[in-house]
Amino acid sequence: MSRFLVVVPPFTGHVNPVIGVAEELRDRGHEVAWAGDASVLARTLPGRWPVHDTGRAPLTPRSSGLRGFAALEHLWERVLIPLACWMEPGVRQAVARARPDVVLTDQQALAGALVSERAGIPWATMATTSSELVDPLAMLPQLRVWLAGLLGCLRTQFGDPAAEGDLRFSPHLVVAFSTTALVGDPVVPVHFVGPVRRRADGGGFPWDALDPARPKVLVTMGTENVDVSAGFLRECASALRDRPGVQGVFADPGHSLRDVEGAFVRVPWLPQQALLPHMAAVVCHAGHNTTCEALAQAVPLVLAPIRDDQPVVAAQVARAGAGVRLRFSHAKAAHIGKALDDVLTEPSFTAAARRVRDSFVAAGGACAAADVVERLV
Known part of the structure; x- marks a missing residue:
């Protein structure tokens, strides 16, 4: 039996795909705990799970009219980077309490990657969307440099400053919930598993x-x-x-x-x-x-x-x-x-x-x- 810690952002769409994996690991006899916003996990996770609360992050609301670079800038500078800073202490405490053998961290829950990297724990990236796998900024070198700078500062503050590589992609394993038939060829080594089916609940529908x-x-x-x-x-x-x-x-x-x-x-x-x-x-x-x-x-x-x-x-x-x-x-x-x-x-x-x-x-x-x-x- 092994211990796994799943680190997720407070976005339901990023929690749902990993639930089936966590259930499969638990069915195999492993211990599985979650780290994230407990209020989101309480209404998303089926049944009872050990949950390490990282608190509700005070994220900046996004204007409905944001598009293009303005939307990308908001996503990273006002959501994902602040979210990583907010979650890091809670994830660090969760790792200390759960003592996981492996951390499974959503691609947008960067605190999971940072804490695992610094603690020397193997971690897997859960790519719950396929957009980053094809490098959408490949034709925009200035934006790539901008994003690399943001991630580099984050690593210097919370991760292992001597480490290399992109925090969005674990050097140990990247699991993607799609296939090459849809995504095409990824820019990093990826293990494609396809979507993980959720339980079908038809109650209350006419x-x-x-x-x-x-x-x-x-x-x-x-x-x-x-x-x-x-x-x-x-x-x-x-x-x-x-x-x-x-x-x-x-x-x-x-x-x-x-x-x-x-x-x-x-x-x-x-x-x-x-x-x-x-x-x-x-x-x-x-x-x-x-x-x-x-x-x-x-x-x-x-x-x-x-x-x-x-x-x-x-x-x-x-x-x-x-x-x-x-x-x-x-x-x-x-x-x-x-x-x-x-x-x-x-x-x-x-x-x-x-x-x-x-x-x-x-x-x-x-x-x-x-x-x-x-x-x-």
Whole structure:
């Protein structure tokens, strides 16, 4: 039996992919504890787990209008770097208490990498999004130098100043929840395991409202995008209203469609894992979890990325042939409708989604991830 400590940022989308790996390790008899914001973990982790609270980080809210470099600058200088500084004392205490043989740290929970590096503990990077694996700044050398400077200062303050390499990629192991069929060739050595399936919970959803005679389209823009996605959801509703042969199923946490007429299924929250096998297509913001969960069911996508890693993920899907990418700020009902017509009627999109799905299955999921992290002990 070995001891593992999982270090995660306070972002639900970065916790969910690792849960299945932690469950697999625990089922094999290992001790698994978590370090992170206890309030986030309390509503995210299923069942009871040992949790070492690192506190709620006072992160700077982001303006909904930030795009491009301004969004990237905010992400690193106002979120990820301050988060690492905030979490470091709590992660250091968690390591002292849990005495892990291996630390599993999310790519955006840099405190896990820093503490492990300084303590000489083997650590694995959990790449819960694929955007960093392809070096999105490869054509922007000045930005690469800027980011390297930020990470270097962080290492000097909290890590091993003599160490080399990028803190985003462990020299011991990088586990990515995707495959080369979607990502392409990574810029660092990576062990691809595909997405790890979450438990499907269909409770509370109006299943009787689904029409078995019509193909169904799931529309979800993520709970973190409520402030900017209302207009896009309404355009999607208009596109689907013009296509009565297709039924729309909307996740509408902000009640953006409360005054929109149409024979849609509209709920604040929906059981995505349970619904996806019933869907013919998904319209989303190219969030990594939603994208991979759809492709794991061979469901093609219409993607309207908003910020962060989403443009990179959307480009990967389009390159793989498994979906159509739209410009979020310019997409109107006509554009969305045309994209839906394409993915619903052109067989190549479903065929490409099946190829990605098959690569996910072959990658091994939680079992494969547990196998490789066990080898670090």
